[in-house]
Amino acid sequence: MSTDNYAGDMGDMSVNDFADAILTYGSDMTILGIGEPGIGKTAVMNILKKVLGTADYHYHIFDMGRMDVGDLALPSVTEINGVTVSKFVPNADFGTQFKGKKLVAMFDEIYKSSKPVLNGVASFLQEKRLNDWIAPEGSILFCASNLETDGCGDKPQPFIKRRTVRVHVKKPTAGISPTGDIEPDGWIAWAIDNDIAPEIILLIKENPHFLDSYTSGSDNRAIFNPAREPSVEAFVCPFTLELASKIVKKRERVKEHVLKGMLKGAFGSYATESLMAILKFSNKMPAWKEVITNPDTAPLPTNDADGVMVKFMLVSKALTLMSEDNIDSLVTYFERIGSEFEGVWYRSVLKGSKERRNIGIDCDRFKERAAVMKWMFV
Numbered sequence: 001m002s003t004d005n006y007a008g009d010m011g012d013m014s015v016n017d018f019a020d021a022i023l024t025y026g027s028d029m030t031i032l033g034i035g036e037p038g039i040g041k042t043a044v045m046n047i048l049k050k051v052l053g054t055a056d057y058h059y060h061i062f063d064m065g066r067m068d069v070g071d072l073a074l075p076s077v078t079e080i081n082g083v084t085v086s087k088f089v090p091n092a093d094f095g096t097q098f099k100g101k102k103l104v105a106m107f108d109e110i111y112k113s114s115k116p117v118l119n120g121v122a123s124f125l126q127e128k129r130l131n132d133w134i135a136p137e138g139s140i141l142f143c144a145s146n147l148e149t150d151g152c153g154d155k156p157q158p159f160i161k162r163r164t165v166r167v168h169v170k171k172p173t174a175g176i177s178p179t180g181d182i183e184p185d186g187w188i189a190w191a192i193d194n195d196i197a198p199e200i201i202l203l204i205k206e207n208p209h210f211l212d213s214y215t216s217g218s219d220n221r222a223i224f225n226p227a228r229e230p231s232v233e234a235f236v237c238p239f240t241l242e243l244a245s246k247i248v249k250k251r252e253r254v255k256e257h258v259l260k261g262m263l264k265g266a267f268g269s270y271a272t273e274s275l276m277a278i279l280k281f282s283n284k285m286p287a288w289k290e291v292i293t294n295p296d297t298a299p300l301p302t303n304d305a306d307g308v309m310v311k312f313m314l315v316s317k318a319l320t321l322m323s324e325d326n327i328d329s330l331v332t333y334f335e336r337i338g339s340e341f342e343g344v345w346y347r348s349v350l351k352g353s354k355e356r357r358n359i360g361i362d363c364d365r366f367k368e369r370a371a372v373m374k375w376m377f378v
Contacts, residue, residue: 010168014185015040018169019047025165026140030125032110032160033144035169036213036224038237040190041144045106048140052104058095059104064121065112072120073131088131096133103139110160111145118160126163144169147215172238174208180340182319182348187211187238192320193353197245198313199282203275205312210236210271222270233268240267244275251279281306285313288321295332311341319348322356327363335369346370 013021018033022044025031033041045061062071073088090096095103107121120130125143128135135141143164175186182188191201204210212218214225224235234240243266251259263272284306290298291314301310314337318330334342349360350370360366 010034010166012168012170014170014172015044016185018167019044021167022048022140022142023051026142027138030141030143030164032164032166033142033169034147034166036171036237037146038224038239039169039171040238041169042108048104056102057104058098058101060093060095061106061108062093063109064107064117065109067117068114069116069120072117090130090133094130102136105141107141107143109145110143122160122163171211171213174204174211176205176208180344181351182344184351189352192316195320196242197248198316199248199275199278200241200245201316202278202309202313203271204241207274222268234265236267236271243267278309281309282313284310288317291333292326292329295329298333300336311337315341315345315348318345319352319356322359324359324362327359328365331363331365331369339373343373346373
């Protein structure tokens, strides 16, 4: 069996690590990230855009499994030394029309490519040359594929292996520490930064095994497992959690059975049943406008089991929506909630993104409270 069936001869890295590797080495070599379906490999392009910007770069994702050779280059008639000839010119997706812009190209599902397409792109991956066209200096190329054992039709090709540096992109973990803090490299931290519904974040906080991997031997029914029949049933992964978040945010517009049907279609029945239980008490969340406008008097969650769930959802929502305009109100409200979840919020701000941390430390009341409670030293 191919060594790409699992990561025996590849280094393990997270999606963020994969992005860092591409930013560091991607202009010198082509990196191929291999991992399970739906774990966020394609989302790496969004990370690159955020870091590099769009002024100097043209971005494109090539869906290799759907391409034919005409999507790479087409013949064009020209004249050389008075003789009419045809030459192959790159497709506009390569950005040849954007003078002065470097190319950032992702060749997604590369192991699903047809042989002619792979032959056409092979030299480009190694030399950044497509027929007579050479990508601008500093262009970045990278690839993505599923594991062969995923049963998704990915067949490793030796001549692609020789032209790429292959790494195993791991499925993310939930990212909650034993003390309940949100760890910066976990899925929950990403979810907060990307406006995922608090109910979905709580679902993973309460069910971290929903992000287990079949490659580690886990057999829970919520996750992707090609050995299970039918292997194509809906499952929980970062991609489907994002879909579920969009469904949950508009749930008031549909009947309950429609909501359940949509959720089952997005990420399966096991996760849906757990989420429906969470949604039953999510209406106990105090109104966000009330928290921000009247933090001294806004209702507080109860101290029972349901209240604990609501407090965590409040933490995740506050981390998502905090700003320079509302940070003072949040300091007041979380002091009323109490030290345990107040501490989770403060430590998550201080360990989180640079933007969120700066909002906190630029607020005098936040700094004073954090220093008194010794949260500044996490």
